[in-house]
Structure formats: structure tokens, C-alpha cells
Amino acid sequence: MKRVFWALVLFGCATLAILVMRLFASPLLAMVITIPSYGRIVYPIKVAVDVDPDSLNPESEGKWITVYIEPPSSYNVSEIDVSSIRLNDSIPVDDEASITVGDHDHDDIQDLMIKFDRAQVVDLLSRGETKLGITGEINEDPFEGSYTVNTG
Numbered sequence: 001m002k003r004v005f006w007a008l009v010l011f012g013c014a015t016l017a018i019l020v021m022r023l024f025a026s027p028l029l030a031m032v033i034t035i036p037s038y039g040r041i042v043y044p045i046k047v048a049v050d051v052d053p054d055s056l057n058p059e060s061e062g063k064w065i066t067v068y069i070e071p072p073s074s075y076n077v078s079e080i081d082v083s084s085i086r087l088n089d090s091i092p093v094d095d096e097a098s099i100t101v102g103d104h105d106h107d108d109i110q111d112l113m114i115k116f117d118r119a120q121v122v123d124l125l126s127r128g129e130t131k132l133g134i135t136g137e138i139n140e141d142p143f144e145g146s147y148t149v150n151t152g
């Protein structure tokens with residue numbers, strides 16, 4: 001009878017241990033991932049990106065393409081480090097163009113409006129539907145977003 005009791009206790013403990021491990025597996029894993037970066041989130045933060053114009057005609061006279069970046073509401077648009085922004089990992093923001101903060105899509109979350117040299121962007125892109133990637137840093141955390149444009 002005692003043996004059965006201890007077998008049940010052992011079984012109960014094992015079940016409990018497995019349950020606890022399963023419950024805490026993901027937060028533990030998250031801790032291991034964030035510890036090397038001192039608690040910061042290491043994966044890129046997703047930002048909403050809008051591009052104007054949607055269609056890039058190589059013969060167009062326009063000097064710039066305009067990109068709107070909207071960070072998640074836990075961040076402030078002013079925390080974006082403009083000098084860190086790259087289009088498709090290569091083209092920086094054209095510092096001759098104005099950089100403004102507004103609410104382009106009228107959703108009460110502020111967006112950053114930046115411009116890139118249109119000729120540089122057109123040179124970089126293949127013809128057809130092309131994904132424009134935008135990366136940079138916000139409050140020293142990496143962010144990324146993308147938008148699909150049409151190139152004529």
C-alpha cells in the first residue's frame with residue numbers, strides 16, 4: 001500500500017514538473033533571448049509604412065519618393081533615429097528634403113514623413129511589383145516595415 005502511495009506521489013510530482021516547465025517555457029526562453037541585450041527586445045519592431053507614389057515610373061520627373069513611418073503606439077515617432085533609416089538596406093534619407101511629423105493616415109498616431117532620392121530608388125528596384133523595405137532604429141531598438149510598389 002505504501003509503495004502505491006509513493007508511486008502516486010512521484011507521478012504527481014513529475015506531472016507537476018512537466019506542467020510548470022510547459023507554463024514557463026516561453027517566458028524563460030524570452031529571458032534567455034533578451035539577457036544578452038540587457039533586457040531589450042532583440043527582434044525588429046514592426047512599423048507601418050506607406051509610400052507615395054504607389055507607382056514609380058522611371059521616366060517621372062519627380063525628385064523624391066515620400067515614405068511615411070508609423071511606429072507602434074508604445075513608441076513615440078520622435079524617438080526614430082532618422083540617420084539610421086535605410087531603404088532596402090542601402091539608401092539613406094535624403095537630408096535635402098524636409099522631414100515632418102504628422103498624421104498622414106488620420107488614425108491619431110503620429111507618422112514620420114521622410115523622402116528618398118527617386119532616381120536612386122528606381123535604380124535599385126526591379127520592374128513590376130517590388131517590396132520596399134524600411135529599416136532603422138527607434139529608441140535604439142531596431143525596427144522594420146515594408147510596402148509594395150509598382151515600377152513601370
Ligand SMILES: [Ca+2]
Nearest residue numbers: 103105107109
Ligand atoms: Ca497615423
